[in-house]
Amino acid sequence: MSDKVEIDTGEHRIEAELLERREAALARVVKFGDPVLKSRASAVTEFGPELRAEVERMIQIMRDGMGVGLAATQLGILRRVLVFQAGPDSEPTALVNPEFEWLSGEAVVAEEGCLSLPRVSMDVERPLHARIAGVDTAGEGIVLEASGLEARVLQHEIDHLDGVLILDRAPREQRKGALRALREGGGYSPPAEEGSEEPTGEHREPRTDA
Ligand SMILES: [Zn+2]
Numbered sequence: 001m002s003d004k005v006e007i008d009t010g011e012h013r014i015e016a017e018l019l020e021r022r023e024a025a026l027a028r029v030v031k032f033g034d035p036v037l038k039s040r041a042s043a044v045t046e047f048g049p050e051l052r053a054e055v056e057r058m059i060q061i062m063r064d065g066m067g068v069g070l071a072a073t074q075l076g077i078l079r080r081v082l083v084f085q086a087g088p089d090s091e092p093t094a095l096v097n098p099e100f101e102w103l104s105g106e107a108v109v110a111e112e113g114c115l116s117l118p119r120v121s122m123d124v125e126r127p128l129h130a131r132i133a134g135v136d137t138a139g140e141g142i143v144l145e146a147s148g149l150e151a152r153v154l155q156h157e158i159d160h161l162d163g164v165l166i167l168d169r170a171p172r173e174q175r176k177g178a179l180r181a182l183r184e185g186g187g188y189s190p191p192a193e194e195g196s197e198e199p200t201g202e203h204r205e206p207r208t209d210a
Contacts, residue, residue, distance in 0.1 A: 018066075025064035029115045030076050032165070032182050037116055041071075041078040041161040044096050047139035051081070055094040055137050058083045062092065067115045069153040069210035071160030074116050082157035084210070086150035095134040095142060098158050104129035111190055112156060112166050113209035119187035120178040122170035126155050149208065156210045 030036055044051065054072070062070040062083055069084035085092040104127045113121040130151040132144045146154050156166070167175050174190050181188035 021064045022066055025061045026115060026118070028061055029065065029070075029074050032117050032167075034076070036073060036076050036078065037160070037165060038163045039073070039078055040163050041073050041080045044079050044081060044135075047096075047135075047137060051096070052137045054079075055081065055083060059085075059092045059094070065115055065209070067209045068149070069157045070115065071157040073160045073163070080161050082154070082161065084150070084153045084157060086146075086153050090150075093144075094137055095132070095144065095154070096137060096139075098132050098134035098154070098161070100130060100158070101133050101143070102131040103127040103155075110152060111208070112152070114156070114166050115209050116160075117165065117167070117178070117182060120181050121189050122166050122174045122178055123190045124152075124156075124166050124169045126152050126169075130154060132158070153208070153210050 054077070058070050058072065058075065058081070061075070062068075062085065068086050069082065072079045072081040080097045081094065082098060083092055083094045106128045107125050108128050109123050109125045111121050112124045128151060129145075129147045132146065132154055134142050134144075136142055144154065159165070159169070167178060170178065174188075178188045180186075
């Protein structure tokens with residue numbers, strides 16, 4: 001019995017530390033209402049240690065914030081830089097000056113959260129596959145072929161660099177519900193599909209904030 005109690009205590013302590021780090025990271029992310037989120041970021045023209053340091057800081061905030069992606073815009077920096085990590089086992093990657101080379105005709109709807117829109121998530125339809133070109137922090141060319149969640153996260157972040165939010169892409173009713181929640185400091189999730197057991201109205205813990 002006493003062993004069990006000790007293990008529980010340890011787990012709770014770790015969880016509390018992670019939550020504290022998450023809060024600290026999220027406090028540095030620009031939230032809905034700040035006009036910077038509606039602004040288009042400019043291309044990066046200087047590559048070097050400063051850019052690398054900026055990217056390291058973005059990766060740390062994304063990880064501590066338990067996000068799957070982060071755009072420089074979300075830290076109030078209007079430069080075309082994004083980081084993403086579309087799964088716990090994938091490497092965090094930075095992409096500078098990203099451009100779509102190709103988007104699939106096939107599109108899918110999935111629920112998305114955003115680190116800049118606390119406690120709300122909405123259904124967003126996006127192309128399932130994407131080919132995106134850009135450069136790394138040294139200015140060397142990169143081409144990414146992405147599918148599924150990775151393609152979705154990249155599109156979400158490039159939207160941020162163009163001043164576009166999931167609010168702009170969600171169905172009208174969900175946009176209204178989310179805006180109300182953001183105004184009132186509540187939470188919003190899309191209505192659960194018919195026959196599903198998921199609760200409606202209250203916010204489910206998002207797994208894909210970006
Ligand atoms: Zn976002």
